[in-house]
Amino acid sequence: MPRPRKKTKSVDARNATQAPAAARRRKPTVSRAEKSEAIRRALLEAAGTVVGRHGYAGASIARITMAANVAQGTFYNYFDSRDALFAQLLPEIGQFMIDEIGAKVRQHTRLADREEARIRGYLQFLRTHPGFYRVLREAETFAPEAHRAHMANMVAGYGRALRAERERAGAPPLPDQQIEKIVYMLLGARDYLAMQYQEGGNDPATVDDETVATYMRALRGGLFDDIPDDVA
Amino acid sequence: MPRPRKKTKSVDARNATQAPAAARRRKPTVSRAEKSEAIRRALLEAAGTVVGRHGYAGASIARITMAANVAQGTFYNYFDSRDALFAQLLPEIGQFMIDEIGAKVRQHTRLADREEARIRGYLQFLRTHPGFYRVLREAETFAPEAHRAHMANMVAGYGRALRAERERAGAPPLPDQQIEKIVYMLLGARDYLAMQYQEGGNDPATVDDETVATYMRALRGGLFDDIPDDVA
Amino acid sequence: MPRPRKKTKSVDARNATQAPAAARRRKPTVSRAEKSEAIRRALLEAAGTVVGRHGYAGASIARITMAANVAQGTFYNYFDSRDALFAQLLPEIGQFMIDEIGAKVRQHTRLADREEARIRGYLQFLRTHPGFYRVLREAETFAPEAHRAHMANMVAGYGRALRAERERAGAPPLPDQQIEKIVYMLLGARDYLAMQYQEGGNDPATVDDETVATYMRALRGGLFDDIPDDVA
Amino acid sequence: MPRPRKKTKSVDARNATQAPAAARRRKPTVSRAEKSEAIRRALLEAAGTVVGRHGYAGASIARITMAANVAQGTFYNYFDSRDALFAQLLPEIGQFMIDEIGAKVRQHTRLADREEARIRGYLQFLRTHPGFYRVLREAETFAPEAHRAHMANMVAGYGRALRAERERAGAPPLPDQQIEKIVYMLLGARDYLAMQYQEGGNDPATVDDETVATYMRALRGGLFDDIPDDVA
DNA sequence: AATGAATGAGCATTCATTCAT
DNA sequence: AATGAATGAATGCTCATTCAT
Structure with a gap:
């Protein structure tokens, strides 16, 4: 039945100049x-x-x-409800973030490089998605189930990556419990760095190299890096 | 017992020069x-x-x-208002926490011991004050000014301690900016460890030694501790 | 027990230099x-x-x-209550106003002069007591009993004056009911003139001669003064 | 009855170019x-x-x-708010009142007759709309802007009428300022007559002819009507 | 008699959710 | 399925009044 369709079309076409948009429901x-x-x-x-x-x-x-x-x-x-939407919000955006960062990390092989790609990718993601920080942080309060799920998702992915990286590097495996705690620490560190960056009223369009450097240095050597053993 | 009254009076008299008035209620x-x-x-x-x-x-x-x-x-x-109360809540409890942990830290001299006292003291405080976690975390949303103040307070105290400890240990000083970032990372790490501990449905009455150990190990050696240089 | 009092007194005396005032309860x-x-x-x-x-x-x-x-x-x-105070407010100030205007009116003998003294005195009173207008007008809402009493008081005084003036002038007496209505009209006219004056954002320190003149003219000739009989 | 629907439709169709949308509800x-x-x-x-x-x-x-x-x-x-409603209340009812009285006034041509129609119409309106008096009087306190607007509206209409009536009657024109004051006086007089009538506990269903007569007499001859010139 | 803190009833406003169209 | 008006429960805040001191 292509004829009626045409008719319809011409009608739509006439309206097209009036209707702002969204009125183009012709072809199925x-x-x-x-x-x-x-x-x-x-x-x-x-x-x-x-x-x-x-x-x-x-x-x-x-x-x-x-x-x-x-x-x-x-x-x-x-x-079903506002809360039902909230419950889907973080997981959905969170997964998107994970995918984006993952793509960047995969371009590197050395462990430290991959870790730097992660932190840098995260900060960059926050730049391009300025709302994500609140979506993430406030989820703990307003969508606790979603927050838990997101954290679990992060732990699973990040933890798997860490384990694989360690294995590839020839380091002894760590028990899952420990891996999990390490991931939490890393996520906490990076989220609080993001927090500090936001609070500082910094230009939100710039990823601070200083922040990345400090983060990497802590990962590399810990806190007691340059401290004599007998004191630390 | 008319005597105590006199005593009280003399006390009042002493205060009279300070208190504007109204200080003439004795008995109670x-x-x-x-x-x-x-x-x-x-x-x-x-x-x-x-x-x-x-x-x-x-x-x-x-x-x-x-x-x-x-x-x-x-x-x-x-x-003055609900928000006014919220604005005072975290600073007040936060300072209390800082004091309590500070007392424990001061019992140690070696840097690592002090740091362990800090993390352990924090986790213990969370045990004895189960509501603090939410008071702290949600403050970022509901009392942002108070949260900022609390963070600044933490950074000031923790940062000062770190600088002093490093100096005492003979380590080269770090620029304030870096210290600040390090503190944020440490706070993030410990808060997320707390988060994980709570989420896990763990017995809230026990401080997990495993958590402390993992935290300390990260502080000591970083993440690439046991990883060959050419890979990390 | 005059002794203790003395003691107290001397204490008070010492404070007297500090306390702002009100503390001078000595001489009875x-x-x-x-x-x-x-x-x-x-x-x-x-x-x-x-x-x-x-x-x-x-x-x-x-x-x-x-x-x-x-x-x-x-x-x-x-x-006894806030309303009890409100109930006394207007009568008290109102009487004061009546007395003040009365004193001015009594300086004149000719009917028109007296009437002009009344309107002028009223407007002047409003100048010197800027709050009176609200006290009066809102009383109808917030202290209706007091407002009624005040109006009755006004009617009694103003009415008596009118009757006496008319008698002295040799005019035929008017029934009380009519006198009462006339007084209400006159009070309404002057209060609304005051309202207009306030709304106009006029200098509240000046009594508008124009207002007085218009008022007097209406009193003298009515509204159809200069209008041919067959039309009016 | 599918026919009426069509009719309705064609109407809708005509409106379609004006109404943005949403006008496609037929039946109801x-x-x-x-x-x-x-x-x-x-x-x-x-x-x-x-x-x-x-x-x-x-x-x-x-x-x-x-x-x-x-x-x-x-x-x-x-x-938007309770105050927003209050702000619309008096203007809306006030205009209604003006229209109603205006219709009655227009049935007369002689100036005095018109004026009597006004006062009588007003008192009648108060009878049929017993709440109007409070709506009007308290507006000065609770909706001052609306009250001002209403007064301005009254002055405009009443003033215009007065000027026209005077011109038609061959009386010399009065400056706007004076007209305005006269209108305020007339409104004050009639509102206070209404006040007195209400306070008196009179039968609210009856317009007091006495009141109208007294009002008209004052308008006709002023206050010194029957008073020898040398005394007034 | 003076004080001023404690009380709790009262009210405007918001907003997630429902429902008739 | 889309709409948007109707709903009513929930809550921060004010303030006249009471009362212990």
Whole structure:
């Protein structure tokens, strides 16, 4: 039935100059399911932006749906509740971050280089996704389950990488428990460095080489690096 | 017992030059000012408890005053607003924590011992003050100014200690900027270790020696300790 | 037991240089009753000022007692309630106003001159007592009984004067009911003139001669003064 | 009845170019917009009633919404705040009153007749809208901006009428300033007559002819009507 | 009688969620 | 499925009044 379609098209074409956009639903190129998924994504991304700017507490349904350009009621066609959305927010963005950093890390082979790629990649990600820091930190409060899941995910990936790297380097394996704690420490260190960087009112567009250097130095030698043994 | 009265009076007389007036209440062992301070403390402590249990968002005036055993209106005789209380909460408890840990650290002289006293003291403090973790972490969201102040306070104290320890140990001094970053990393590491410990559903009454050991090992040798140079 | 008193006195005397005032309770020149009456007056006057500035709704006990330099609790030693004070406010100030204007009116004999003295005296009173307008107008809402009493008082005095003036002038007497209505109209006219004057943002220190002239002209000739009979 | 639908549709189609969208709801006789406006009116009218009965201070959102038969939250879908409603209350009812009186005045041509229609119409309006008096008088305190606007509106309309009537009657024009003052006096006189009438506990269902007569007499001849010149 | 802290009822406002269209 | 208005529970804060000292 290509004829009716044409008719429709010409109508749409006439409106096209008036309607701002979004009115181009002709070719079923975008299926129902696809449109549905698009709205879900729009809501999630809007939520990410809003939480980044106003925090979870300030991320009202009104704000989120406004940012996503849908009506308030529409929200509940896609999520059971505000908390349900919050629960999906960090895992989704978090995975994206992990993938991005992973790609950078994989370009290196030496352990230290890979670690530097990690910290640098993370700081860079925070630059390009300014809202992520709040999404991450406040999740502990507003979406504890999601936060736990994200941490577990990080530990799994980071821990696996560490174990593999150590094995490849010929170092003795560490028990999982210890690996886990090490990962937590590393994540804590890097998140607090990010915190300090934000608080300092630094230019958020620049990754501070100094920060990277300090981080790497601590990883390399620990804290007592240059301290005589009998004192340390 | 008219005698004590006299005694009290003479005391008042001495204070008379300082206190503007109103200091002429004798009998009560607990003076107006003392009772007043007691209520303020009760409110702060109640707030600490409530925030620890329900988070800042769940720390309604109703809950706080109920926990402090005063009427809701009484709250506003002591704090201008809920936020004003929140702003005082972390600094006050935080300083208390710093003092407690400081006392333990001062019992040691060797750098590593002191550092171990610090981490151990911190974890112990978290055990005895189970609400502190939330008070601290959520402050970043709900009392950002207080959080900044607390971090600055930590950096100042911890940084000063580190510099002194390094000097005493004969190590070359580090620029303030670097010290600051190191402190942030250490605080991040220990807070995330605490996070992991809590999440793990561990017995909150026990300080995990494993955690302390892992932390100390990272401080001593960094991450690449046992890794051949040409690989790291 | 005059002895202890002396002791106390000497103590007070020592403080006298420090305490700002009010601490001079020596010579029983001011009797207990007088002091009591002084506080009552202070409260009433403070209330007048506060109501004038903030309105009845904004005249909290806190503000009034602060303005009167007494403690909040003291208030209830002199008035049963806030409303009880409000109930006394307008009558008291109102009578004062009546007396002041009356004195001016009595300096004239011709009816029109007396009337002009009245309107001019009223506007002048509003200048020297800027808060009176609100005390009067808002009383209708916040102290209706007092407002009624004040109006009755005005009607009685003004009405009596009008009747006497008319009799002296040889005009036929008017029934009380009509006199009453006339007084209300005159009071309404002058209060609304005052309202207009205030709203206009006029210099509150100047009595507008134009206003007086317009008022007098209306009193003299009515509204249809210069209008041919067959049209009016 | 599918036909009416078509009809409706064509109407919609015509509007389609104007209305942005959302106008495609057919069936319901009461459209969304109509129902919305109905609620707004219900709230305003409820507010009028409640303010009339309890005053602005007693017009809580709870009372207003209860009187309007909507939930408390609904209020804020129509007004930004309680004050925002108050700001609209007097202007809206005031304009209604002006229109009603104006219709009556326009039935007369002679100046005095028109003026009598005004005062009578006003008193009648107060009878049929018993709450208006408080809405008007307390507005000076609780919605000063609205009160100013209403007064300005009254002055504009009443003043214009007076000027036109005088011109038609062949009387010399008066400067605007004087007209304005005259209007204020007339409004004051009539409002205070209304006040007296209410206070007197008179049957609120009757317009007092005596009041009208007294008012008209004052307008006609002023206060010194029947007084020998040499005394007045 | 004076004090000033304690009390708790009262109220405007917000916002997640529901629901009729 | 989309809409957006309706809902009502929840909460911070004010302030007249009480009361122990």
